[in-house]
Amino acid sequence: MKSYISFFLFFAFLVVSAQKKDTIYREPDCTKFHQAEKEKFDVLEKDFKKVNFSKLNKLIINHIDESRLKKQNLKISLIKRKMTICGWDIFRDCISKYNLTNNFYNDIHFWSSETVLLLQKKLKKNIVPIVSVYSMSYYHTNYYRHEFFTVNPKIINQLKVNKFTFENKDYIYFPYNEEKLEISDSDMIFIYFKNHLNKIVEVEIYYNQEQIPQILKFQYTNHKWKLIETKN
Numbered sequence: 001m002k003s004y005i006s007f008f009l010f011f012a013f014l015v016v017s018a019q020k021k022d023t024i025y026r027e028p029d030c031t032k033f034h035q036a037e038k039e040k041f042d043v044l045e046k047d048f049k050k051v052n053f054s055k056l057n058k059l060i061i062n063h064i065d066e067s068r069l070k071k072q073n074l075k076i077s078l079i080k081r082k083m084t085i086c087g088w089d090i091f092r093d094c095i096s097k098y099n100l101t102n103n104f105y106n107d108i109h110f111w112s113s114e115t116v117l118l119l120q121k122k123l124k125k126n127i128v129p130i131v132s133v134y135s136m137s138y139y140h141t142n143y144y145r146h147e148f149f150t151v152n153p154k155i156i157n158q159l160k161v162n163k164f165t166f167e168n169k170d171y172i173y174f175p176y177n178e179e180k181l182e183i184s185d186s187d188m189i190f191i192y193f194k195n196h197l198n199k200i201v202e203v204e205i206y207y208n209q210e211q212i213p214q215i216l217k218f219q220y221t222n223h224k225w226k227l228i229e230t231k232n
Contacts, residue, residue: 038098060218
């Protein structure tokens with residue numbers, strides 16, 4: 001009798017284990033999901049196809065609230081795009097292959113040597129580029145190879161580059177009128193972008209540790225960018 005019970009328990013264990021294994025390792029069928037995502041992307045791509053972004057950078061900078069930036073230096077936080085990874089279950093959740101958030105205008109399009117010069121002219125501050133990766137931030141060691149600053153060589157030559165030492169390592173910053181850098185006396189901005197239908201670019205500007213951003217919405221109509229909405 002005991003042998004039968006033992007066999008039954010062993011068999012039940014194998015069945016449960018197989019079910020768990022099947023539940024854990026079976027990937028979802030994402031065919032319809034990817035098709036729907038592609039259709040959304042194609043519509044956005046068509047909408048932004050003939051948009052000229054060349055004057056949008058300056059317009060955004062003109063609307064940065066300098067009253068929130070009172071310190072001598074400004075850290076600019078560089079992130080190509082925002083992605084939500086925490087909470088994804090790769091065996092149950094379908095993950096989009098398309099950037100439906102800001103593929104057509106994002107940090108790569110905004111930050112450049114020219115943008116830094118415009119920002120310095122407006123704010124009259126040293127600019128310190130940092131790269132944010134999730135909750136960590138890192139100072140730059142060399143900007144010449146970085147995708148945010150690979151622009152016209154003439155503009156790069158206009159941008160002065162100095163070094164500062166932090167925790168026994170050398171990093172770079174862009175000085176304003178040879179102002180010395182005291183890294184502890186720094187504000188920070190993080191600018192995040194969203195692209196919407198009807199040729200709308202939404203800009204979220206986070207100042208320092210503020211949780212609620214300044215929101216600007218620009219629309220491209222009649223070959224011009226216009227500010228259509230603002231929230232402070």
